[in-house]
Amino acid sequence: MNNFQYYNPVRIVFGEGEIAKLSELVPLEARVLITYGGGSAKRTGTLDEVKAALASNGNRQVFEFGGIEANPEFTTLLKAADSVNEHDIDFLLAVGGGSVIDGTKFIALVASMTEDDGKTVSREQAWEALTSGCRKLDKAIDLGAVLTIPATGSEMNSGGVINYSERKAKLPFGNPLVFPKFSILDPAKTLTLPERQVMNGVADAFVHVMEQYLTYPVNAKVQDAFAESLLKILIEEGRAVKADPTNMETRKNLMWTATMALNGLIGTGVPQDWTTHMIGHELTSLHAIDHARTLTIVLPSVMRELKDSKKDKLLQYARNVWNLDITSVNNQPTSDESADAIIEQAITETENFFRELGLPVNLVDAELDESAIEPIVQQLEAHKMTQLGEHRANDLEVSRRILQRAALVH
Numbered sequence: 142m143n144n145f146q147y148y149n150p151v152r153i154v155f156g157e158g159e160i161a162k163l164s165e166l167v168p169l170e171a172r173v174l175i176t177y178g179g180g181s182a183k184r185t186g187t188l189d190e191v192k193a194a195l196a197s198n199g200n201r202q203v204f205e206f207g208g209i210e211a212n213p214e215f216t217t218l219l220k221a222a223d224s225v226n227e228h229d230i231d232f233l234l235a236v237g238g239g240s241v242i243d244g245t246k247f248i249a250l251v252a253s254m255t256e257d258d259g260k261t262v263s264r265e266q267a268w269e270a271l272t273s274g275c276r277k278l279d280k281a282i283d284l285g286a287v288l289t290i291p292a293t294g295s296e297m298n299s300g301g302v303i304n305y306s307e308r309k310a311k312l313p314f315g316n317p318l319v320f321p322k323f324s325i326l327d328p329a330k331t332l333t334l335p336e337r338q339v340m341n342g343v344a345d346a347f348v349h350v351m352e353q354y355l356t357y358p359v360n361a362k363v364q365d366a367f368a369e370s371l372l373k374i375l376i377e378e379g380r381a382v383k384a385d386p387t388n389m390e391t392r393k394n395l396m397w398t399a400t401m402a403l404n405g406l407i408g409t410g411v412p413q414d415w416t417t418h419m420i421g422h423e424l425t426s427l428h429a430i431d432h433a434r435t436l437t438i439v440l441p442s443v444m445r446e447l448k449d450s451k452k453d454k455l456l457q458y459a460r461n462v463w464n465l466d467i468t469s470v471n472n473q474p475t476s477d478e479s480a481d482a483i484i485e486q487a488i489t490e491t492e493n494f495f496r497e498l499g500l501p502v503n504l505v506d507a508e509l510d511e512s513a514i515e516p517i518v519q520q521l522e523a524h525k526m527t528q529l530g531e532h533r534a535n536d537l538e539v540s541r542r543i544l545q546r547a548a549l550v551h
Protein backbone atom coordinates (compact mmCIF):
# COMPACT_ATOMS: atom_id res chain seq x y z
CA MET A 142 0.00 0.00 0.00
CA ASN A 143 1.25 3.51 -0.77
CA ASN A 144 1.54 6.30 1.78
CA PHE A 145 -1.55 8.45 2.09
CA GLN A 146 -3.47 11.05 4.07
CA TYR A 147 -7.21 10.69 4.30
CA TYR A 148 -9.37 13.64 5.25
CA ASN A 149 -13.12 13.87 4.76
CA PRO A 150 -14.98 16.44 6.80
CA VAL A 151 -18.47 15.98 5.28
CA ARG A 152 -21.27 15.32 7.77
CA ILE A 153 -23.64 12.79 6.23
CA VAL A 154 -27.25 12.93 7.39
CA PHE A 155 -28.90 9.81 5.99
CA GLY A 156 -32.51 8.71 5.99
CA GLU A 157 -36.11 9.32 5.12
CA GLY A 158 -37.45 12.65 6.37
CA GLU A 159 -34.02 14.01 7.27
CA ILE A 160 -34.43 17.17 5.16
CA ALA A 161 -36.11 18.65 8.24
CA LYS A 162 -32.64 18.69 9.86
CA LEU A 163 -31.73 21.63 7.64
CA SER A 164 -33.26 23.75 10.37
CA GLU A 165 -30.24 22.90 12.52
CA LEU A 166 -27.57 22.33 9.88
CA VAL A 167 -27.65 25.69 8.09
CA PRO A 168 -26.39 28.59 10.26
CA LEU A 169 -29.36 30.38 11.85
CA GLU A 170 -28.52 33.88 10.62
CA ALA A 171 -27.22 32.88 7.19
CA ARG A 172 -28.04 34.55 3.90
CA VAL A 173 -28.71 31.39 1.92
CA LEU A 174 -28.83 30.82 -1.82
CA ILE A 175 -30.63 27.58 -2.73
CA THR A 176 -29.35 26.26 -6.05
CA TYR A 177 -31.24 23.70 -8.09
CA GLY A 178 -31.51 22.21 -11.56
CA GLY A 179 -33.94 22.20 -14.42
CA GLY A 180 -37.10 21.82 -12.36
CA SER A 181 -37.27 18.34 -10.78
CA ALA A 182 -36.70 19.78 -7.29
CA LYS A 183 -39.67 22.09 -7.78
CA ARG A 184 -41.89 19.46 -9.39
CA THR A 185 -41.28 16.82 -6.76
CA GLY A 186 -41.88 19.14 -3.81
CA THR A 187 -38.31 18.83 -2.48
CA LEU A 188 -37.68 22.54 -2.89
CA ASP A 189 -40.74 23.40 -0.78
CA GLU A 190 -39.66 20.91 1.85
CA VAL A 191 -36.21 22.53 1.94
CA LYS A 192 -37.66 26.03 2.26
CA ALA A 193 -40.04 24.95 5.00
CA ALA A 194 -37.17 23.42 6.99
CA LEU A 195 -35.09 26.60 6.62
CA ALA A 196 -38.01 28.77 7.70
CA SER A 197 -38.81 26.67 10.76
CA ASN A 198 -35.93 28.00 12.83
CA GLY A 199 -33.64 31.10 12.92
CA ASN A 200 -33.61 34.31 10.87
CA ARG A 201 -32.25 33.17 7.57
CA GLN A 202 -32.72 35.20 4.40
CA VAL A 203 -33.35 32.75 1.60
CA PHE A 204 -32.78 33.32 -2.14
CA GLU A 205 -33.06 30.89 -5.05
CA PHE A 206 -31.14 30.17 -8.23
CA GLY A 207 -32.66 27.53 -10.51
CA GLY A 208 -31.79 26.29 -13.97
CA ILE A 209 -28.41 24.63 -13.44
CA GLU A 210 -28.17 22.20 -16.33
CA ALA A 211 -27.25 18.52 -16.29
CA ASN A 212 -23.52 18.88 -17.07
CA PRO A 213 -23.51 22.29 -15.41
CA GLU A 214 -22.75 25.17 -17.71
CA PHE A 215 -19.92 27.55 -16.91
CA THR A 216 -21.88 30.61 -18.06
CA THR A 217 -24.93 29.73 -15.93
CA LEU A 218 -22.70 29.30 -12.90
CA LEU A 219 -21.13 32.71 -13.41
CA LYS A 220 -24.61 34.22 -13.34
CA ALA A 221 -25.20 32.43 -10.05
CA ALA A 222 -21.89 33.81 -8.74
CA ASP A 223 -23.11 37.32 -9.64
CA SER A 224 -26.27 36.66 -7.69
CA VAL A 225 -24.20 35.51 -4.68
CA ASN A 226 -22.29 38.78 -4.64
CA GLU A 227 -25.35 40.90 -5.32
CA HIS A 228 -27.24 39.42 -2.35
CA ASP A 229 -24.25 39.06 -0.08
CA ILE A 230 -24.83 35.31 0.27
CA ASP A 231 -22.80 33.46 2.89
CA PHE A 232 -24.21 29.94 2.53
CA LEU A 233 -25.00 27.92 -0.59
CA LEU A 234 -27.45 25.04 -0.45
CA ALA A 235 -27.40 22.71 -3.45
CA VAL A 236 -30.60 20.72 -4.00
CA GLY A 237 -30.13 18.14 -6.73
CA GLY A 238 -27.67 15.69 -8.24
CA GLY A 239 -24.02 15.81 -9.20
CA SER A 240 -24.59 18.61 -11.67
CA VAL A 241 -26.15 20.96 -9.14
CA ILE A 242 -23.68 20.06 -6.41
CA ASP A 243 -20.64 20.37 -8.71
CA GLY A 244 -22.02 23.63 -10.07
CA THR A 245 -22.53 24.95 -6.55
CA LYS A 246 -18.96 24.08 -5.60
CA PHE A 247 -17.76 26.09 -8.57
CA ILE A 248 -20.07 28.99 -7.66
CA ALA A 249 -18.65 28.87 -4.10
CA LEU A 250 -15.13 29.31 -5.45
CA VAL A 251 -15.79 31.77 -8.28
CA ALA A 252 -18.06 34.04 -6.25
CA SER A 253 -15.19 34.44 -3.81
CA MET A 254 -12.89 35.70 -6.59
CA THR A 255 -14.10 39.28 -6.50
CA GLU A 256 -12.80 42.57 -7.87
CA ASP A 257 -12.23 45.56 -5.51
CA ASP A 258 -15.83 46.68 -6.05
CA GLY A 259 -17.15 43.32 -4.78
CA LYS A 260 -18.24 42.13 -8.21
CA THR A 261 -17.40 38.66 -9.58
CA VAL A 262 -14.23 38.48 -11.68
CA SER A 263 -14.39 38.37 -15.48
CA ARG A 264 -15.34 35.31 -17.47
CA GLU A 265 -11.72 34.99 -18.63
CA GLN A 266 -10.38 34.96 -15.05
CA ALA A 267 -12.97 32.37 -14.04
CA TRP A 268 -12.07 30.25 -17.07
CA GLU A 269 -8.40 30.48 -16.18
CA ALA A 270 -9.18 29.28 -12.66
CA LEU A 271 -11.13 26.32 -14.05
CA THR A 272 -8.49 25.31 -16.57
CA SER A 273 -5.93 25.17 -13.77
CA GLY A 274 -8.29 22.98 -11.75
CA CYS A 275 -9.17 25.66 -9.12
CA ARG A 276 -6.49 24.18 -6.89
CA LYS A 277 -4.84 27.49 -5.99
CA LEU A 278 -8.00 29.33 -4.93
CA ASP A 279 -7.89 30.08 -1.23
CA LYS A 280 -11.46 31.22 -0.51
CA ALA A 281 -14.88 29.66 -0.94
CA ILE A 282 -18.37 30.22 0.39
CA ASP A 283 -19.64 27.47 2.70
CA LEU A 284 -22.03 25.00 1.10
CA GLY A 285 -24.29 22.11 1.97
CA ALA A 286 -26.21 19.65 -0.19
CA VAL A 287 -29.52 17.83 -0.40
CA LEU A 288 -28.88 14.91 -2.73
CA THR A 289 -31.66 13.76 -5.05
CA ILE A 290 -29.84 11.22 -7.25
CA PRO A 291 -27.28 8.63 -6.19
CA ALA A 292 -24.45 8.63 -8.70
CA THR A 293 -21.47 10.91 -8.52
CA GLY A 294 -20.30 11.01 -4.90
CA SER A 295 -20.07 14.80 -5.23
CA GLU A 296 -22.04 15.03 -1.98
CA MET A 297 -19.02 13.70 -0.09
CA ASN A 298 -16.01 14.88 -2.06
CA SER A 299 -14.31 18.11 -2.99
CA GLY A 300 -14.34 17.84 -6.77
CA GLY A 301 -16.59 18.66 -9.67
CA VAL A 302 -16.84 18.80 -13.44
CA ILE A 303 -17.94 21.88 -15.38
CA ASN A 304 -19.11 22.05 -18.95
CA TYR A 305 -18.42 25.04 -21.21
CA SER A 306 -20.35 24.31 -24.41
CA GLU A 307 -19.04 27.30 -26.31
CA ARG A 308 -15.52 25.95 -25.96
CA LYS A 309 -16.53 22.29 -26.28
CA ALA A 310 -14.84 21.57 -22.97
CA LYS A 311 -15.87 19.62 -19.90
CA LEU A 312 -13.21 20.01 -17.24
CA PRO A 313 -12.64 18.64 -13.73
CA PHE A 314 -11.64 20.79 -10.75
CA GLY A 315 -11.08 20.21 -7.07
CA ASN A 316 -10.36 22.14 -3.89
CA PRO A 317 -10.68 21.02 -0.24
CA LEU A 318 -12.56 24.26 0.52
CA VAL A 319 -15.60 22.92 -1.32
CA PHE A 320 -16.17 19.77 0.66
CA PRO A 321 -19.84 20.26 1.62
CA LYS A 322 -20.31 21.10 5.30
CA PHE A 323 -23.04 18.44 5.26
CA SER A 324 -25.03 16.38 2.80
CA ILE A 325 -28.52 15.10 3.39
CA LEU A 326 -29.19 11.74 1.75
CA ASP A 327 -32.89 10.96 1.81
CA PRO A 328 -33.39 7.76 -0.22
CA ALA A 329 -37.11 8.46 -0.62
CA LYS A 330 -36.17 11.44 -2.80
CA THR A 331 -34.79 9.06 -5.40
CA LEU A 332 -38.19 7.44 -6.04
CA THR A 333 -39.16 10.19 -8.52
CA LEU A 334 -36.13 9.55 -10.75
CA PRO A 335 -36.80 8.32 -14.28
CA GLU A 336 -35.43 4.81 -14.84
CA ARG A 337 -32.75 6.14 -17.16
CA GLN A 338 -31.29 8.32 -14.40
CA VAL A 339 -31.37 5.51 -11.85
CA MET A 340 -29.43 3.25 -14.20
CA ASN A 341 -27.03 6.05 -15.06
CA GLY A 342 -26.36 6.43 -11.34
CA VAL A 343 -25.59 2.73 -10.86
CA ALA A 344 -23.21 2.78 -13.82
CA ASP A 345 -21.43 5.97 -12.77
CA ALA A 346 -20.80 4.62 -9.27
CA PHE A 347 -19.66 1.28 -10.76
CA VAL A 348 -17.11 2.99 -12.98
CA HIS A 349 -15.91 5.22 -10.12
CA VAL A 350 -14.99 2.09 -8.21
CA MET A 351 -13.37 0.55 -11.27
CA GLU A 352 -11.19 3.61 -11.91
CA GLN A 353 -9.77 3.35 -8.40
CA TYR A 354 -9.47 -0.43 -8.42
CA LEU A 355 -8.51 -1.65 -11.86
CA THR A 356 -4.81 -0.78 -11.95
CA TYR A 357 -2.13 -3.02 -10.43
CA PRO A 358 -2.01 -4.68 -7.00
CA VAL A 359 -0.27 -2.86 -4.14
CA ASN A 360 -1.52 -5.26 -1.48
CA ALA A 361 -4.08 -2.73 -0.25
CA LYS A 362 -6.46 -5.23 1.28
CA VAL A 363 -8.96 -2.79 2.77
CA GLN A 364 -9.30 -0.75 -0.41
CA ASP A 365 -9.56 -3.83 -2.63
CA ALA A 366 -12.10 -5.63 -0.47
CA PHE A 367 -14.20 -2.46 -0.06
CA ALA A 368 -14.08 -1.84 -3.81
CA GLU A 369 -15.10 -5.41 -4.63
CA SER A 370 -17.96 -5.23 -2.15
CA LEU A 371 -19.22 -1.98 -3.62
CA LEU A 372 -19.13 -3.50 -7.11
CA LYS A 373 -21.03 -6.59 -5.98
CA ILE A 374 -23.65 -4.46 -4.23
CA LEU A 375 -24.07 -2.31 -7.34
CA ILE A 376 -24.59 -5.43 -9.48
CA GLU A 377 -27.13 -6.87 -7.03
CA GLU A 378 -28.99 -3.66 -6.30
CA GLY A 379 -28.78 -2.40 -9.88
CA ARG A 380 -30.66 -5.51 -10.96
CA ALA A 381 -33.02 -5.21 -7.99
CA VAL A 382 -33.95 -1.58 -8.68
CA LYS A 383 -34.62 -2.40 -12.32
CA ALA A 384 -36.97 -5.22 -11.26
CA ASP A 385 -38.66 -3.26 -8.48
CA PRO A 386 -38.08 0.49 -8.45
CA THR A 387 -40.34 0.95 -5.41
CA ASN A 388 -38.22 -1.03 -2.95
CA MET A 389 -36.89 1.40 -0.34
CA GLU A 390 -34.27 -0.99 1.02
CA THR A 391 -32.73 -1.14 -2.44
CA ARG A 392 -32.84 2.65 -2.76
CA LYS A 393 -31.11 3.05 0.60
CA ASN A 394 -28.30 0.70 -0.31
CA LEU A 395 -27.82 2.27 -3.72
CA MET A 396 -27.61 5.74 -2.27
CA TRP A 397 -24.97 4.92 0.31
CA THR A 398 -22.99 2.77 -2.12
CA ALA A 399 -22.76 5.56 -4.69
CA THR A 400 -21.52 7.94 -1.99
CA MET A 401 -18.93 5.47 -0.75
CA ALA A 402 -17.75 4.87 -4.30
CA LEU A 403 -16.26 8.34 -4.59
CA ASN A 404 -15.65 9.81 -1.16
CA GLY A 405 -11.93 9.15 -1.37
CA LEU A 406 -11.84 6.11 0.90
CA ILE A 407 -11.24 3.32 -1.63
CA GLY A 408 -8.83 5.53 -3.59
CA THR A 409 -6.42 6.17 -0.73
CA GLY A 410 -3.01 4.56 -0.95
CA VAL A 411 -3.67 2.90 -4.32
CA PRO A 412 -2.88 3.82 -7.93
CA GLN A 413 -5.83 5.17 -9.93
CA ASP A 414 -6.69 5.32 -13.61
CA TRP A 415 -9.30 7.87 -14.73
CA THR A 416 -8.88 7.17 -18.45
CA THR A 417 -12.52 6.14 -18.92
CA HIS A 418 -13.78 9.36 -17.34
CA MET A 419 -11.43 11.63 -19.28
CA ILE A 420 -12.41 10.10 -22.64
CA GLY A 421 -16.04 10.08 -21.48
CA HIS A 422 -15.98 13.83 -20.75
CA GLU A 423 -15.05 14.47 -24.39
CA LEU A 424 -17.95 12.29 -25.55
CA THR A 425 -20.33 14.34 -23.45
CA SER A 426 -19.04 17.67 -24.68
CA LEU A 427 -18.98 16.64 -28.35
CA HIS A 428 -22.09 14.45 -28.51
CA ALA A 429 -24.18 15.40 -25.47
CA ILE A 430 -24.21 11.82 -24.19
CA ASP A 431 -25.16 11.42 -20.49
CA HIS A 432 -22.05 11.19 -18.30
CA ALA A 433 -22.65 7.61 -17.13
CA ARG A 434 -23.40 6.38 -20.63
CA THR A 435 -20.09 7.69 -21.92
CA LEU A 436 -18.43 5.56 -19.25
CA THR A 437 -20.21 2.32 -20.14
CA ILE A 438 -19.29 2.97 -23.77
CA VAL A 439 -15.59 3.42 -22.99
CA LEU A 440 -14.85 1.10 -20.03
CA PRO A 441 -15.06 -2.28 -21.82
CA SER A 442 -12.61 -1.04 -24.44
CA VAL A 443 -10.26 0.33 -21.79
CA MET A 444 -10.29 -3.09 -20.13
CA ARG A 445 -9.55 -4.87 -23.41
CA GLU A 446 -6.90 -2.46 -24.63
CA LEU A 447 -5.05 -2.37 -21.30
CA LYS A 448 -5.51 -6.01 -20.34
CA ASP A 449 -1.79 -6.71 -20.18
CA SER A 450 -0.86 -3.90 -17.82
CA LYS A 451 -3.99 -4.57 -15.73
CA LYS A 452 -3.79 -8.36 -15.91
CA ASP A 453 -3.39 -9.13 -12.19
CA LYS A 454 -6.23 -6.86 -11.16
CA LEU A 455 -8.47 -8.08 -13.98
CA LEU A 456 -8.03 -11.66 -12.79
CA GLN A 457 -8.75 -10.57 -9.22
CA TYR A 458 -11.87 -8.76 -10.49
CA ALA A 459 -12.95 -11.88 -12.41
CA ARG A 460 -12.61 -14.05 -9.32
CA ASN A 461 -13.85 -11.75 -6.56
CA VAL A 462 -16.60 -9.83 -8.36
CA TRP A 463 -17.90 -12.25 -10.99
CA ASN A 464 -17.03 -15.48 -9.13
CA LEU A 465 -15.16 -16.84 -12.13
CA ASP A 466 -12.92 -19.76 -11.39
CA ILE A 467 -9.51 -18.47 -12.31
CA THR A 468 -7.77 -21.75 -11.57
CA SER A 469 -9.51 -24.06 -13.95
CA VAL A 470 -9.98 -22.77 -17.47
CA ASN A 471 -8.71 -25.54 -19.74
CA ASN A 472 -7.01 -26.87 -16.64
CA GLN A 473 -4.19 -24.48 -17.40
CA PRO A 474 -4.46 -21.88 -14.73
CA THR A 475 -1.24 -20.02 -15.35
CA SER A 476 -1.10 -19.97 -19.12
CA ASP A 477 -1.52 -16.62 -20.83
CA GLU A 478 -4.24 -18.03 -23.02
CA SER A 479 -6.44 -19.16 -20.19
CA ALA A 480 -5.87 -15.89 -18.34
CA ASP A 481 -6.95 -14.03 -21.47
CA ALA A 482 -10.08 -16.16 -21.72
CA ILE A 483 -11.04 -15.44 -18.12
CA ILE A 484 -10.38 -11.73 -18.54
CA GLU A 485 -12.52 -11.64 -21.69
CA GLN A 486 -15.28 -13.43 -19.79
CA ALA A 487 -15.14 -10.86 -16.98
CA ILE A 488 -15.34 -8.03 -19.53
CA THR A 489 -18.31 -9.70 -21.21
CA GLU A 490 -20.03 -10.09 -17.82
CA THR A 491 -19.48 -6.37 -17.25
CA GLU A 492 -20.96 -5.51 -20.64
CA ASN A 493 -23.92 -7.81 -20.10
CA PHE A 494 -24.61 -6.15 -16.78
CA PHE A 495 -24.57 -2.70 -18.37
CA ARG A 496 -26.83 -3.94 -21.16
CA GLU A 497 -29.26 -5.39 -18.61
CA LEU A 498 -29.59 -1.89 -17.22
CA GLY A 499 -30.28 -0.53 -20.71
CA LEU A 500 -26.89 1.14 -21.09
CA PRO A 501 -24.72 1.36 -24.23
CA VAL A 502 -21.42 -0.56 -24.26
CA ASN A 503 -19.82 0.78 -27.42
CA LEU A 504 -19.96 3.70 -29.85
CA VAL A 505 -22.30 1.79 -32.14
CA ASP A 506 -24.90 1.55 -29.36
CA ALA A 507 -24.71 5.34 -29.15
CA GLU A 508 -25.20 5.62 -32.92
CA LEU A 509 -21.64 6.76 -33.50
CA ASP A 510 -19.03 5.24 -35.78
CA GLU A 511 -15.31 5.55 -36.51
CA SER A 512 -15.72 9.09 -37.76
CA ALA A 513 -16.29 10.13 -34.13
CA ILE A 514 -12.81 9.04 -33.09
CA GLU A 515 -10.45 11.73 -34.40
CA PRO A 516 -12.41 14.71 -33.04
CA ILE A 517 -12.36 13.06 -29.60
CA VAL A 518 -8.60 12.48 -29.82
CA GLN A 519 -8.11 16.12 -30.84
CA GLN A 520 -10.12 17.30 -27.84
CA LEU A 521 -8.09 15.09 -25.53
CA GLU A 522 -4.98 16.76 -26.88
CA ALA A 523 -6.47 20.24 -26.52
CA HIS A 524 -7.30 19.45 -22.89
CA LYS A 525 -3.83 18.02 -22.20
CA MET A 526 -5.20 14.52 -21.56
CA THR A 527 -2.14 12.97 -23.12
CA GLN A 528 -0.70 10.96 -20.22
CA LEU A 529 -3.63 9.11 -18.74
CA GLY A 530 -3.62 5.96 -16.64
CA GLU A 531 -1.88 4.62 -13.56
CA HIS A 532 1.44 4.57 -15.42
CA ARG A 533 0.73 7.86 -17.26
CA ALA A 534 1.33 5.71 -20.34
CA ASN A 535 -1.99 6.23 -22.08
CA ASP A 536 -0.99 8.77 -24.72
CA LEU A 537 -3.19 9.84 -27.62
CA GLU A 538 -2.33 6.70 -29.56
CA VAL A 539 -3.59 4.50 -26.73
CA SER A 540 -6.76 6.58 -26.44
CA ARG A 541 -7.25 6.27 -30.20
CA ARG A 542 -6.92 2.48 -29.96
CA ILE A 543 -9.42 2.38 -27.08
CA LEU A 544 -11.89 4.33 -29.20
CA GLN A 545 -11.25 2.10 -32.22
CA ARG A 546 -12.15 -0.89 -30.09
CA ALA A 547 -15.26 0.94 -28.93
CA ALA A 548 -16.30 1.36 -32.55
CA LEU A 549 -16.42 -2.44 -32.92
CA VAL A 550 -19.33 -4.55 -31.76
CA HIS A 551 -18.28 -7.49 -29.58
Ligand code: NZQ
Pocket residue numbers: 177178179180181182185209210211212213237238239240241243289290291292293294295298300301302330331332333334335338341342345403418432
Ligand atom coordinates in the same frame (compact mmCIF):
# COMPACT_ATOMS: atom_id res chain seq x y z
O1 NZQ B 1 -32.19 19.22 -13.65
P1 NZQ B 1 -33.32 18.56 -12.96
O2 NZQ B 1 -34.65 19.00 -13.44
O3 NZQ B 1 -33.20 18.60 -11.47
O4 NZQ B 1 -33.31 17.00 -13.40
C1 NZQ B 1 -32.22 16.13 -13.12
C2 NZQ B 1 -31.38 15.88 -14.36
O5 NZQ B 1 -32.13 16.01 -15.52
C3 NZQ B 1 -32.78 14.76 -12.82
N1 NZQ B 1 -33.07 14.54 -11.40
C4 NZQ B 1 -32.22 14.66 -10.35
N2 NZQ B 1 -32.83 14.26 -9.22
C5 NZQ B 1 -34.10 13.90 -9.55
C6 NZQ B 1 -34.25 14.09 -10.95
N3 NZQ B 1 -35.41 13.81 -11.58
C7 NZQ B 1 -36.43 13.34 -10.84
N4 NZQ B 1 -36.33 13.11 -9.51
C8 NZQ B 1 -35.17 13.37 -8.83
N5 NZQ B 1 -35.08 13.09 -7.53
O6 NZQ B 1 -31.76 13.87 -13.19
C9 NZQ B 1 -31.01 14.42 -14.26
C10 NZQ B 1 -29.54 14.20 -14.04
O7 NZQ B 1 -29.07 14.97 -12.96
P2 NZQ B 1 -27.51 15.21 -12.78
O8 NZQ B 1 -27.30 16.01 -11.55
O9 NZQ B 1 -26.92 15.70 -14.04
O10 NZQ B 1 -26.99 13.71 -12.56
P3 NZQ B 1 -25.74 13.15 -11.87
O11 NZQ B 1 -25.87 13.14 -10.40
O12 NZQ B 1 -25.48 11.88 -12.55
O13 NZQ B 1 -24.56 14.19 -12.19
C11 NZQ B 1 -23.83 14.16 -13.38
C12 NZQ B 1 -22.75 15.22 -13.35
O14 NZQ B 1 -21.80 14.98 -12.31
C13 NZQ B 1 -20.48 14.96 -12.85
C14 NZQ B 1 -20.71 14.49 -14.26
O15 NZQ B 1 -19.63 14.78 -15.09
C15 NZQ B 1 -21.97 15.24 -14.65
O16 NZQ B 1 -21.66 16.56 -15.05
N6 NZQ B 1 -19.61 14.13 -12.01
C16 NZQ B 1 -19.16 14.62 -10.83
C17 NZQ B 1 -18.27 13.95 -10.05
C18 NZQ B 1 -17.80 14.48 -8.75
N7 NZQ B 1 -18.18 15.68 -8.35
O17 NZQ B 1 -17.05 13.83 -8.05
C19 NZQ B 1 -17.71 12.66 -10.43
C20 NZQ B 1 -18.44 12.01 -11.54
O18 NZQ B 1 -17.52 11.25 -12.27
C21 NZQ B 1 -19.11 12.88 -12.50
O19 NZQ B 1 -18.15 13.17 -13.48
Ligand code: ZN
Pocket residue numbers: 293345349418432
Ligand atom coordinates in the same frame (compact mmCIF):
# COMPACT_ATOMS: atom_id res chain seq x y z
ZN1 ZN C 1 -18.47 9.69 -13.06
